[in-house]
Every structure is written in structure tokens, then in C-alpha cells.
Amino acid sequence: MESADLAAVWLTLKLATVVTLLLLIFGTPIAWWLARTHSRLKGVVGAIVALPLVLPPTVLGFYLLITMGPNGPVGRLTEALGLGLLPFTFPGLVIASVFYSLPFVVQPIQNAFEAIGERPLEVAATLRASPWDAFWSVAVPLARPGFLSGAILGFAHTVGEFGIVLMIGGNIPEKTRVVSVQIYDHVEALEYTQAHWLAGGMVIFSFLVLLGLYTFNPTRRKVL
Amino acid sequence: MKRLSLLVLSLLAIAGARADEVQVAVAANFTGPMQVISVLFEKDTGHKAVLSYGATGKFYAQIKNGAPFEVLLSADDETPARLVKEGAAVSGSAFTYAIGKLVLWSANPDLIDGSGAILKKGGFRHLAIANPKTAPYGAAALQTLGKLGVAETLKPLFVQGENISQTQQFVITGAAELGFVAFSQVIKNDRIGSGSGWIVPENLYDPIRQDVVILAKGKDKAAATALLSYLKTPKAAAVIKSFGYSLP
CATH class of the missing domain: 3.40.190.10 (Periplasmic binding protein-like II)
Known part of the structure; x- marks a missing residue:
């Protein structure tokens, strides 16, 4: 493999890791709220979280480009804060990917929380565990398979991202040129040998990820 | 029975009319002019050009793998030459239809x-x-x-x-x-x-020659040949120029 290809692989892994961690941090409270709430807003929030499942990535990428650009609300905000503009930067890709992979992390965790039901938490409360304590020592361990599925799917989905990166990335080596874009470039440039290396690698990687998910986590198979 | 044969006949007629269609792969930058030209082409010759827009490299991969295109309006002159050499396009059919600025x-x-x-x-x-x-x-x-x-x-x-x-x-x-x-x-x-x-002054870069070629699937097809001839007419040339291209 060329060094440019290796750089793309490394960048992709870095992006997927950062995005997965952020999604576990921000996705868990959303999943918890969605699993426990009786609010009328549940449907609205659930639908927003699920939007990236049905929207073409080019739609998301297009709107992110406009909102994060110099004339968009987010762009104006980041400029005012002295952060510069997000398109064509690694942090920009991270934010876009967090949106894009959100349902893949939130939904498995939400399903896992829902499967626990009220009972174990009520029991914990009678044993004088605070809600915070009950969450960490009862809900999280019981929902472990959901967290595992969510993390793996979020990671794998971010690795496979293409449309959004194309729209807001600008194809900059070591900043925004991820593996999927690099494969696309190789194919366009008729460099089929390099394309096969990376594309074949992606197929094997994805298969192994899903194999691991199904083999070690059979009870939560329905999340897919 | 009579009705059925009538149906078959009309279906055949539709199939016959479809033979006058030509499937054209068009380089993304030429989308605008080709939309205008295809309308004129249909009006003047009765043939219909069905247009797909995209990147030339992607078209190359698709053509090599059996895509149903009969004519390629490329964004360069290398891809048509390459397709001819590999037997995927009709040799001698390629020419420069526009030079990009x-x-x-x-x-x-x-x-x-x-x-x-x-x-x-x-x-x-x-x-x-x-x-x-x-x-x-x-x-x-x-x-x-x-x-x-x-x-x-x-x-x-x-x-x-x-x-x-x-x-x-x-x-x-x-x-x-x-x-x-x-x-x-x-x-x-x-x-x-x-x-x-x-x-940008033209002495700062090599001319961006855009070639058109008849692909193997369009060989001996009247509508394909007609389209290539049509691109050379003064009418088509005027459209191409009005979109900021020069002609060879």
C-alpha cells in the first residue's frame, strides 16, 4: 500500500474512534430519555434521531455545508467564537459523522434500556440506591449488549461513510481524505489495483465486524 | 384475438420507435449545452438522445462493465482514445466537440x-x-x-x-x-x-480537449451516427460557443 493509502486508513480509524466515543457520551442520555420518557416529544425526538437512516448522505452533507459555511448560522457562530469554519476540517467531519451515525448508536442502547423494564430499577430504589447509582450499577451493566452493538455499529458506519465526507470534506490528505474517498479516487483515476486493496480490505473489515457482533452478541441480533 | 394482435403490433411499434433512441453519457461540465442540443437534435432529426450526466472516469468503469451507453461525450480526449484502443469504442469515430476554458x-x-x-x-x-x-x-x-x-x-x-x-x-x-x-x-x-x-489565459494550461466517441453498443446505429454529425452542425456549434467553450 502507498503511504497516501495508509494515511487514509489511519485517518478513518481516528475519525471512527472519536465519533464512537462522542456518540457513547452524548447518545446514552438521549437513549435513556427515549427509553423512559412518557413525554409527547418522544415521537419527535425519536424521528429526528432516526432521520439519517432514511436521508441520503448527500442531503445531510449539503445542509451541513450550508449551515457550517460562512453564511450559515453554525458558520457565523464558529467564526464569532474564533474557531474558524468547520467545512474542510477534521472537527467538521467529526460533527457531521456524529449526526450521521447517531441512530446506529442510540437505537441499540435505547432498545437495551427498554428491555430492562421498570422492575430492576424499582428494586434498586428500595435498596436505597440513588437514581444515579441505579443507572450506573443496574441499568448500564444490564444494557451492556446494547452498548456493545451501538459502539460497533457506530464505528463501522462511520468507517463506511462517503457521501457526507465528499460534500464537506474537500478531499484534503491527512485531514479529510478517508478510505471511502480514497477508493473513489482510485476508481476514477483507473488505479484499480490500489482500489482493490482498499476496497477488499473494507469488505473483510466489515464482514469481521458483523461476524463479531453476531457471534459474541447473539441476543441483540434484532437491532439490525 | 384481433385485439391481442393489435396490442402486439402496437407494442412492436413502440419497440421500433425506441430504436431511434440513443443512450448518451455526458461529462458533467457539458450538462447545460447538451440539454439544449438534445432538444434541437430531436426536433431536427426525429431521433431522441437520452442523457446521463457524470464524471468521465466513472463512465469509463461503467462502460467497461457493460453499461448500455452508445455515445460518450467525454471531459477529456484520453478516455475516448483509451476506449477505442481497448475495443470498447468505434475506432475513427472520435473527434473534439468542444475545448473547455x-x-x-x-x-x-x-x-x-x-x-x-x-x-x-x-x-x-x-x-x-x-x-x-x-x-x-x-x-x-x-x-x-x-x-x-x-x-x-x-x-x-x-x-x-x-x-x-x-x-x-x-x-x-x-x-x-x-x-x-x-x-x-x-x-x-x-x-x-x-x-x-x-x-485564465490559454497559454497557462494545455487545451482541455473534450472528445466524443461512438461506443461499441452504438456501432452501426443510425441515431448515434446522427448525433455525432449533429454536433458538427453550425446550430450545435453556436450552442457550444454560447456556453463558453471554444471549438477546434
């Missing part, structure tokens, strides 16, 4: 003066170009910057579009302050329509 363009009306001095002056954060590895306009942009002696200093500011349309999108949205696009994308009444721009 490169423009440095910004959505901001005050940014670029008529001499492109901003490239040396700087003061911008991103310069959008089409991917030089895959898009002829990107390669021409890189060549221009090289001749001006600013390629190395500006390289860190590059953002690359997958094709020339996406490059223009980066500039239109303001995400990149300026970028190299095709004149055909920003032309209005023979000049740059909006924003500001610099038409």
Missing part, C-alpha cells in the same frame, strides 16, 4: 480582479479545485498555478471537489472563497454572470 471564480463580486492577482496576493483560506488526478479542469488548474509559480505556496489551501460541479458548489456556498471552475458553469451572455472571476 478555465476560470478562477468567486461568489464575492469584489474578490477577484481581471488579472487574477489575488493568487499571488493571498488573503483567502480555501482555494477549491477539481481533483487534478481525475478531472481535466483540476489538472489544468494545477498547471496554471505551476506556471504562475504559486502551486507550492497555495497547496495547503486546496480543497478538492470530486468533479467540476462539486468544486463550483464549494465556491457558491462560500465554504471556499474562490476556486477554479469551467467557464461554462458561470457564463451568462458571453461573460461571467455573477460574483467575480478571471478567465
Whole structure:
């Protein structure tokens, strides 16, 4: 493999890791709220979280480009804060990917929380565990398979991202040129040998990820 | 029974009419002119050109793998030559239908003066170009910057579009302050329509020759041959010129 290809692989892994961690941090409270709430807003929030499942990535990428650009609300905000503009930067890709992979992390965790039901938490409360304590020592361990599925799917989905990166990335080596874009470039440039290396690698990687998910986590198979 | 044979006959008639259709793969930068030409072509010859737009490299991969295209209007002259050599296109059918012009363009009306001095002056954060590895306009942009002696200093500011349309999108949205696009994308009444721009002098880059070729699937097909002849008519030439291309 060329060094440019290796750089793309490394960048992709870095992006997927950062995005997965952020999604576990921000996705868990959303999943918890969605699993426990009786609010009328549940449907609205659930639908927003699920939007990236049905929207073409080019739609998301297009709107992110406009909102994060110099004339968009987010762009104006980041400029005012002295952060510069997000398109064509690694942090920009991270934010876009967090949106894009959100349902893949939130939904498995939400399903896992829902499967626990009220009972174990009520029991914990009678044993004088605070809600915070009950969450960490009862809900999280019981929902472990959901967290595992969510993390793996979020990671794998971010690795496979293409449309959004194309729209807001600008194809900059070591900043925004991820593996999927690099494969696309190789194919366009008729460099089929390099394309096969990376594309074949992606197929094997994805298969192994899903194999691991199904083999070690059979009870939560329905999340897919 | 009579009804059935009538149905079969009318279906055959439809199938017969379809034979006058030609499936055309069109380079993204030529979308505008080809939309106009295809209407004139249908009116004047009765044949119908069915158009698909995209990147030339992608078309190449699709054609090599059995795509139903009969004519390719390429963004370069290398892809048609290559297809002929590999037996996927009709030899001797290729010719240059348009020569592309490169423009440095910004959505901001005050940014670029008529001499492109901003490239040396700087003061911008991103310069959008089409991917030089895959898009002829990107390669021409890189060549221009090289001749001006600013390629190395500006390289860190590059953002690359997958094709020339996406490059223009980066500039239109303001995400990149300026970028190299095709004149055909920003032309209005023979000049740059909006924003500001610099038409790059033709001695700064090799001519962007765009060739058309009949593909193996379009061999001996009347509508395909007719389309290629039609591209050479003064009527088609006028359309091509009005979109900012020059002719060989």
C-alpha cells in the first residue's frame, strides 16, 4: 500500500474512534430519555434521531455545508467564537459523522434500556440506591449488549461513510481524505489495483465486524 | 384475438420507435449545452438522445462493465482514445466537440480582479479545485498555478471537489472563497454572470480537449451516427460557443 493509502486508513480509524466515543457520551442520555420518557416529544425526538437512516448522505452533507459555511448560522457562530469554519476540517467531519451515525448508536442502547423494564430499577430504589447509582450499577451493566452493538455499529458506519465526507470534506490528505474517498479516487483515476486493496480490505473489515457482533452478541441480533 | 394482435403490433411499434433512441453519457461540465442540443437534435432529426450526466472516469468503469451507453461525450480526449484502443469504442469515430476554458471564480463580486492577482496576493483560506488526478479542469488548474509559480505556496489551501460541479458548489456556498471552475458553469451572455472571476489565459494550461466517441453498443446505429454529425452542425456549434467553450 502507498503511504497516501495508509494515511487514509489511519485517518478513518481516528475519525471512527472519536465519533464512537462522542456518540457513547452524548447518545446514552438521549437513549435513556427515549427509553423512559412518557413525554409527547418522544415521537419527535425519536424521528429526528432516526432521520439519517432514511436521508441520503448527500442531503445531510449539503445542509451541513450550508449551515457550517460562512453564511450559515453554525458558520457565523464558529467564526464569532474564533474557531474558524468547520467545512474542510477534521472537527467538521467529526460533527457531521456524529449526526450521521447517531441512530446506529442510540437505537441499540435505547432498545437495551427498554428491555430492562421498570422492575430492576424499582428494586434498586428500595435498596436505597440513588437514581444515579441505579443507572450506573443496574441499568448500564444490564444494557451492556446494547452498548456493545451501538459502539460497533457506530464505528463501522462511520468507517463506511462517503457521501457526507465528499460534500464537506474537500478531499484534503491527512485531514479529510478517508478510505471511502480514497477508493473513489482510485476508481476514477483507473488505479484499480490500489482500489482493490482498499476496497477488499473494507469488505473483510466489515464482514469481521458483523461476524463479531453476531457471534459474541447473539441476543441483540434484532437491532439490525 | 384481433385485439391481442393489435396490442402486439402496437407494442412492436413502440419497440421500433425506441430504436431511434440513443443512450448518451455526458461529462458533467457539458450538462447545460447538451440539454439544449438534445432538444434541437430531436426536433431536427426525429431521433431522441437520452442523457446521463457524470464524471468521465466513472463512465469509463461503467462502460467497461457493460453499461448500455452508445455515445460518450467525454471531459477529456484520453478516455475516448483509451476506449477505442481497448475495443470498447468505434475506432475513427472520435473527434473534439468542444475545448473547455478555465476560470478562477468567486461568489464575492469584489474578490477577484481581471488579472487574477489575488493568487499571488493571498488573503483567502480555501482555494477549491477539481481533483487534478481525475478531472481535466483540476489538472489544468494545477498547471496554471505551476506556471504562475504559486502551486507550492497555495497547496495547503486546496480543497478538492470530486468533479467540476462539486468544486463550483464549494465556491457558491462560500465554504471556499474562490476556486477554479469551467467557464461554462458561470457564463451568462458571453461573460461571467455573477460574483467575480478571471478567465485564465490559454497559454497557462494545455487545451482541455473534450472528445466524443461512438461506443461499441452504438456501432452501426443510425441515431448515434446522427448525433455525432449533429454536433458538427453550425446550430450545435453556436450552442457550444454560447456556453463558453471554444471549438477546434
